[in-house]
Amino acid sequence: MTRAFHVYIGFLIVFIMAPILIVAVVSFSGGKVPEFPPKSFSFQWYDYALNYSLFTRSAVNSAWLALISTVIAAPIAVAAALAIVRKRFPGRDAIQTFLLAPLIVPSIVIGLSILLGFATVGIRDIFFRLIGAHVLITFPYLVRTVIASLSRVDVTVEEAARTLGANNWRTFWHVTLPLIRPGIIAGMLFSFIVSFDNVSVSLFLTSARTNTLPLAILSYVEFNFDPSIAAISTMLILFSLGAAVILERVVGLRKVLGV
């Protein structure tokens, strides 16, 4: 590698990391307004953020929402992946593309269409609406990771189980499921993060009383401008980083992303 290439890579890393680092540094500010570099350091904005009820309540909402949507979407995604990878039926490729559609369609459009859809059917419960929407947006990530891990399972291993006396269900339970478990766990972590981070779809479905963390942050900065936002952002970054480390440990990030 040439020197110029190293410089180029270094520049790219700085370009990507700089905003994140600035946020992290600002979060430890001792002043009243976000400034870089801060004149003094303290944990006061972490203290403030963790005790501010708008943030804590919406964080709990977001966590439950992410957890429930993921737990609902995961088994559906596994079933879909099994059908797509193992079965031959007409329109298989079309269905696979269709299942990934929420990745491609602008999420604003998804949010709006879900709002209209639920209004038409007459479902008013906000949490129920949010779960429905988040199952939809997390589903493609789950399907994708499960398909990737299922494609790596040798079909003859399943056939061997059948010859040894296992019916379809026991073959799945004792052989297929243990072999794709890392993929499912990775997909669920992904799904959790996608749901937890989502703004554009939730925007259409939340109310003043039932809010998610990203939307709470958004409405907070509309009227306030202090480093508490930086503190929350830093905590979210650490949380995502932790998830990435777990993913890397469980399966390896590259495999999960299918690259």
Add this chain to the structure above:
Amino acid sequence: MTTVELKKVAKRYGQTAAIDGVSLAIAKGEFVTLLGPSGCGKTTTLRVVAGLVESDAGSVSLGNIDVTNIPTHKRNIGMVFQSHALFPHMTVEENVSFGLRMRGVAADQRSTNINRALELVRLPGFNARYPHQLSGGQQQRVALARALVIQPSVLLLDEPFGALDRKLRDTMQVELRELTRRIGITSIFVTHDQEEALILSDRIAVMNMGCIEQLGTPAEVFERPQTKFVADFMGVANFVPASVLGSRGPLTALDADGIAVESTDAIQAATGATIEVALRAEHITIGEGDAGTSSNSVAGSVASAVYHGNASTYEVMVPGRSGQRRLVVREANRGATGVRFATGAKVALSWPSGAVRLLSR
């Protein structure tokens, strides 16, 4: 240990017939090999017996029970795959134990059976290892133990040694032969390797384009191929079209493109009919000088000479009625250094009438 019977089994994939009316009856404890090139339908036939492929027509019986509509997991078969197909997340013991667990065998009974099966394949004490910690040969032995521990009524083997290197394959062949004979299990073996088929089998079914072309003992299939395809697959190098001249005492006289040929094979076609003469390269004697005027001999010139170590192969051009014809001759090396005849040398070829096979076209 049971009989296996296939009756007119057929399977199509789209427009092509993978197997086209295969019938085969296998006796108790018999070792039968399905032999043929890739795409001949041998693996599909095996998978139909296993129930992994649903046939379009025909029936499969194990013992006297028609299992055509019985799913794989209720057929009580043992199967070994080329890719060994061990469960990668289970230890050797858990792998071998799987079939017993599916049958609800009690734990203490299981461990006795597992250890006996592992002894059978000469892997005692490997219980706690994982498949990736084993060599290719050991993995295949575990797969064999896993298939045998459930005491299947028939053992199915799909090119089990295809992924092993030659030396290991030779050892495994001898072991498998010895093992299946000792426990007397009915076995169906699939391979494209004729030598492997000859070593292992009680009978060989040579398959081509979804049909069994010839079924017989290894000696029958090797010595008396009935079609050009079987002869070719069994390594016969020389085929010459010939017209039948008639019987001469115990022999059949033919005109093989200008070469006078006599065969001990009984006449299968009317005088004047065109058939095919097949002659193994190693059955032709090569010598110096001119050929006589008698049958089963011809003069020619060496077009190529290749030294193989234990044998030499010559391509000899001989004059035929329709132009130059190439005959392949293989001679065992007995103390000679290198090839005995150089390219361009004039040689005489001859062969015994007993080596000439007559094949209908």
